[in-house]
Amino acid sequence: MFIKNTWYVAAWDNELTPQGLFARTIIGVPVLMYRKDDGEIVAMEDRCCHRGAPLSVGRREGDCVRCMYHGLKFDASGQCIEAPAQKRIPIQARVRTFPVVQRHRWVWIWMGAPDKADPALIPDTPWLDDPHWRSLDGYIHYDVNYLLICDNLLDFSHLPFVHPTTLGGSADYAAAQPKVERIDNGVRITRWALDTEPPPFAQAVKDWGSRVDRWNIYNFTIPAILLMDSGMAPTGQGAAEGNRDGAIEFRGCQAITPETENSTHYFFAHPHNFAIDQPEVTHSIHQAVVDAFDEDRDIITAQQKSLALAPDFKMMAFGIDAALNQFRWMVSRRLEEEALEEAAVRPAATAAAEPVKA
Amino acid sequence: MFIKNTWYVAAWDNELTPQGLFARTIIGVPVLMYRKDDGEIVAMEDRCCHRGAPLSVGRREGDCVRCMYHGLKFDASGQCIEAPAQKRIPIQARVRTFPVVQRHRWVWIWMGAPDKADPALIPDTPWLDDPHWRSLDGYIHYDVNYLLICDNLLDFSHLPFVHPTTLGGSADYAAAQPKVERIDNGVRITRWALDTEPPPFAQAVKDWGSRVDRWNIYNFTIPAILLMDSGMAPTGQGAAEGNRDGAIEFRGCQAITPETENSTHYFFAHPHNFAIDQPEVTHSIHQAVVDAFDEDRDIITAQQKSLALAPDFKMMAFGIDAALNQFRWMVSRRLEEEALEEAAVRPAATAAAEPVKA
Amino acid sequence: MFIKNTWYVAAWDNELTPQGLFARTIIGVPVLMYRKDDGEIVAMEDRCCHRGAPLSVGRREGDCVRCMYHGLKFDASGQCIEAPAQKRIPIQARVRTFPVVQRHRWVWIWMGAPDKADPALIPDTPWLDDPHWRSLDGYIHYDVNYLLICDNLLDFSHLPFVHPTTLGGSADYAAAQPKVERIDNGVRITRWALDTEPPPFAQAVKDWGSRVDRWNIYNFTIPAILLMDSGMAPTGQGAAEGNRDGAIEFRGCQAITPETENSTHYFFAHPHNFAIDQPEVTHSIHQAVVDAFDEDRDIITAQQKSLALAPDFKMMAFGIDAALNQFRWMVSRRLEEEALEEAAVRPAATAAAEPVKA
Incomplete structure (x- = not known):
């Protein structure tokens, strides 16, 4: 049980090198972080939405990352934009991304509801x-x-x-x-x-x-x-x-x-x-x-x-x-407040199309 | 949860040497395999029915195996035929054996109901x-x-x-x-x-x-x-x-x-x-x-x-x-089919005489 | 599940050196043992009553032991007699001690009810x-x-x-x-x-x-x-x-x-x-x-x-x-007898003042 709607320090800024893929687990969630070509930091769940392989052992391709298990490619927003032998990629094929802010040498990450991630709270x-x-x-x-x-x-x-x-x-x-x-x-x-x-x-x-x-x-x-x-x-x-x-x-x-x-x-x-x-x-x-x-x-x-x-x-x-x-x-x-909030919004959650349990 | 009524490969044939005792766990069950003097393969549960010691650290005696904890001796059918300081050995004193077939370099084992083990299915x-x-x-x-x-x-x-x-x-x-x-x-x-x-x-x-x-x-x-x-x-x-x-x-x-x-x-x-x-x-x-x-x-x-x-x-x-x-x-x-079958036959199962819980 | 009202051997007598703090877990309970200046052996729970740090990594001070996390000091009876920035120490601030007897080279310990610890039973x-x-x-x-x-x-x-x-x-x-x-x-x-x-x-x-x-x-x-x-x-x-x-x-x-x-x-x-x-x-x-x-x-x-x-x-x-x-x-x-006895005395047990769950 961890507080989600808060800023956590995820890294020292120089842990994220220009072309590197950096993996760190934060409050139980494996997170992949990398810098786009313009230096902006991307933080996404380090787990391919297809079969769960870690993206951090994948490959950078421009501002995207490709899973090196079956070759799915994700853009910086987490959207899958390529899958082998498949032209139409469903919109639900995406991995979660997290708000992230680099400030005074620290990289801050928000693991909760993205719309609540106010950088002024850092x-x-x-x-x-x-x-x-x-x-x-x-x-x-x-x-x-x-x-x-x-x-x-x-x-x-x-x-x-x-x-x-x-x-x-x-x-x-x-x-x-x-x-x-x-x-x-x-x-x-x-x-x-x-x-x-x-x-x-x-x-x-x-x-x-x-x-x-x-x-x-x-x-x-x-x-x-x-x-x-x-x-x-x-x-x-x-x-x-x-x-x-x-x-x-x-x-x-x-x-x-x-x-x-x-x-x-x-x-x-x-x-x-x-x-x-x-x-x-x-x-x-x-x-x-x-x-x-x-x-x-x-x-x-x-x-x-x-x-x-x-x-x-x-x-x-x-x-x-x-x-x-x-x-x-x-x-x-x-923690109690967040549990109550989550219970209130849960009915709105929807499963991805055609989910398969491991 | 594993399928039981099917043939699994248990070993390469040359893993079983003439006098050796070979232990390998298959679908969660420790199995002892060895060759009788005529080369035929025996597969039995690798656990003495007395106190649970592994038979694979025991001793070959002809086509039998002796548990080297208290000296119980089992024949190739799994029947206990000797126990220290005891003349009459109860018929329930036996370990489970498994159908096994050597074919084209592989040793196949059947972990389910022995009467269903048809070699033609290999x-x-x-x-x-x-x-x-x-x-x-x-x-x-x-x-x-x-x-x-x-x-x-x-x-x-x-x-x-x-x-x-x-x-x-x-x-x-x-x-x-x-x-x-x-x-x-x-x-x-x-x-x-x-x-x-x-x-x-x-x-x-x-x-x-x-x-x-x-x-x-x-x-x-x-x-x-x-x-x-x-x-x-x-x-x-x-x-x-x-x-x-x-x-x-x-x-x-x-x-x-x-x-x-x-x-x-x-x-x-x-x-x-x-x-x-x-x-x-x-x-x-x-x-x-x-x-x-x-x-x-x-x-x-x-x-x-x-x-x-x-x-x-x-x-x-x-x-x-x-x-x-x-x-x-x-x-x-x-798996569902086997679960239904097992539920149907369970009443017939009987406990060994005088069982002692560890 | 262990029998409590019985004498267990906790150590060879020479494992307890004159100034040493000796830690050994007995029936699941970490125990600190040490000799007072007169050679008498003290056995107490190896866990500070404050935040649970082990006392065995603490410091001997005369016949007392000081927890080296926050400095609480306990006498040989297990009573806390010093805490930082605090004059009055509550009487409940104590760690459990255990009856202990050194006899014929062995150190015997009694993990159950202290009033039942009869050395004649050793x-x-x-x-x-x-x-x-x-x-x-x-x-x-x-x-x-x-x-x-x-x-x-x-x-x-x-x-x-x-x-x-x-x-x-x-x-x-x-x-x-x-x-x-x-x-x-x-x-x-x-x-x-x-x-x-x-x-x-x-x-x-x-x-x-x-x-x-x-x-x-x-x-x-x-x-x-x-x-x-x-x-x-x-x-x-x-x-x-x-x-x-x-x-x-x-x-x-x-x-x-x-x-x-x-x-x-x-x-x-x-x-x-x-x-x-x-x-x-x-x-x-x-x-x-x-x-x-x-x-x-x-x-x-x-x-x-x-x-x-x-x-x-x-x-x-x-x-x-x-x-x-x-x-x-x-x-x-x-074990059954002791479970019945414990169930009978349980209502008398009282919690320490202001307990805080970790």
Whole structure:
């Protein structure tokens, strides 16, 4: 069960090469993506309407793709325009296409009703291609349900425990109570740790000579997009009141996209606006994040295996779970809404002419 | 769900060595096959009636087999004739045996009611051991349901797409409409491609110096046996009217035997009646077929994975699917007939004395 | 379905090191075991009550363990005593602990109602640490349900067939009818093979110069504990009447502990009271047992795969199955009793405050 009427990140823009056919499964649906000759991106179901062979092992022919099983050819709208030994192609012979938008390095896809796909709903991530910010492209794959990753990102008290040598820091960071606010389509979390040790990854890029005030302020919105203003400034100058002199700042961009019920794509970058002409700093920051995310993946995968052994296990809510409980509740509500909408429109659905069950 | 009252190919005859115990699962049933001292083949369920251990890891003792778990001994009729510390062996202590016939290099097995096993129903494959024809033994294993392989063989329009460098050839081959006739127990497909390029595998064995008329005429019968007259002759001499001078001819023999719902045995040979004293020609033809069948397996396995992700996917029939739709319909009808027959005889079934559930 | 109110062997005592966290799944429940600073063993569910992360990848802190996901800390009683950003810890925030007893080298665990865990019910295995006996620690892992291993151990007629070159011996051993008696909580099996060949493993440790009288007398009790008096003496001196002069004797200790429905832990040792100052003899005996148990695992795993293919297969009972049928019947009765008891107490069960479903 996944939310359909929402924008998911499907790829980094450079994963789609000029002539390539790129396959990725999104919320359980295999999707073929490719660029037309003018660079525009096509996203269509990666499954020929004839016998179900994947189109991604087919062949590009201009802006079309040909299934290399029996040779059916589809144009960029998904319409079949050629079939062997057959002149008239029925209009129902088509594969589904999906609205897709390339913006600030990410390729966004809409898996729901196409008429609801409003590009204005795409979260803004200008730091990914703003020349005043620097980051490297991140992607990791998880063998867990995406909600376990959301849980992780909605409670940063895990930082000193899961990430003691990377993002983490001292226990006082975990002890600080974050502020959790409901926002449109998600939650906003504000966590200030005042007068704390700079965490290892920040010590690697700056000689602080003092303790710091550290902030993580982020929106976490449906389907699972984290956009964060974070950083730290020397303690005492009043960073929390707005003085960011001498601070280092980041704009974390993270997108979690379900692949299947039990696997997930994770796209991320951690742009910084200092030392932008020093690639080694960018690389150091990126590597710290990658290392930390590998630590997350280890514990979340272990958690997932443990939960799989005990389907009746009931998680016990603690104070630190306020944000994740709110978010999970919002996800449930959206799923219920979509289920009701689908039930309402179902009578209008029609089967293709002469369908044959495999 | 598999058809039971039919002959399946279970092995090439030389897979059964004089003293060996040979195990192969046929339509979901593990089968042990071995040769008695007089060479006659025994086929019995590969599962001791006592605790279920496989007999194929047991020991030959004359024409009998002994289970090497607790030492029960079974004769060639499946009757238990020895058990440790026990003088009287109950008559119910037996394993099922199956009618089996060795004919023209193939070992055929009947998994249904033994009294219906009429050897006259076995399709004739004389080319496999006729001295005027030559071929090599082929076997490949598939991790897909056997019907997807039947589909493939019932529509040769895939040749130029799946096999461009082996069996395939030019697009006009796919464009030719085959004739499809209902025959007893299956379909007969006749496809002539006139004035076409000789395909790569045929160019390897003969210098044509011209275009060719190419034919594939085959019966595809239940359970899944393909017997084909195929070949090509220089264009213009009237091969379609019966003049096969200067032609090369083949008698493809292919047998698809389900292993389980999701895996399949594929036995094949491609006998030719020219250059029969040139082993390198036989080898070249065989290798082209093997390479082509590997290409089929790649696309069919990809298709199977795609279908597994979408259990509700409905295949859409095109004109090229006439033969496969007829065949699938015949299979369904046979399954229904057998289900009705089984329901009718079920009351007669009796349980063994003192059965113990594992 | 496993019996809960019984003592299972969970580990060899030296598997639990002073500071280590040791994880092992017992009857489907992941269990964390560790030693407190005073050496006492703690066994608790290996699953944090908060979000289900395994505690075994956590951190020892004195006699406590800290979950390294969000930092919850649990004392040796399973009570949560620390959670980030939270002063009051609810009393329901705890993980289950299990009664555990270390005795004669084995760590016994009670997975059922703690108030029923009477250490007096633990079977006695003094030979494992008695200085007059010698053995090595054995452990193997099976990918089968534990009852198939019980079956194997309850019928030694398999010895000459499965173990011809290790424990086995001649066919007359299998032909001897064992005496089977019902005892408290299990069965007692007495098997004498008089005037038989000494088996290979016994020939390796003694030059007999004669045939032997061989005995295997063992109790097999719930859940699956085998304690055996076995040995052999020169034929003719009346070993069966009590004269064990010149005999070699063993006290086999074997404990089968289900891991999951389809996997099993097997703990074993084969103490002997002769040549106890010759480590090479101890090693030779141990290796013969390990080799034999590998043979058992091969055939039982093959049996398990065969049974998995045929869920409706009914095992057929032979005379040699008297003991295993009795034992399986006792297991079934215990499972029924426990199901009735659980149904009776269920209304008293209460959910934790504010449970959240994963």
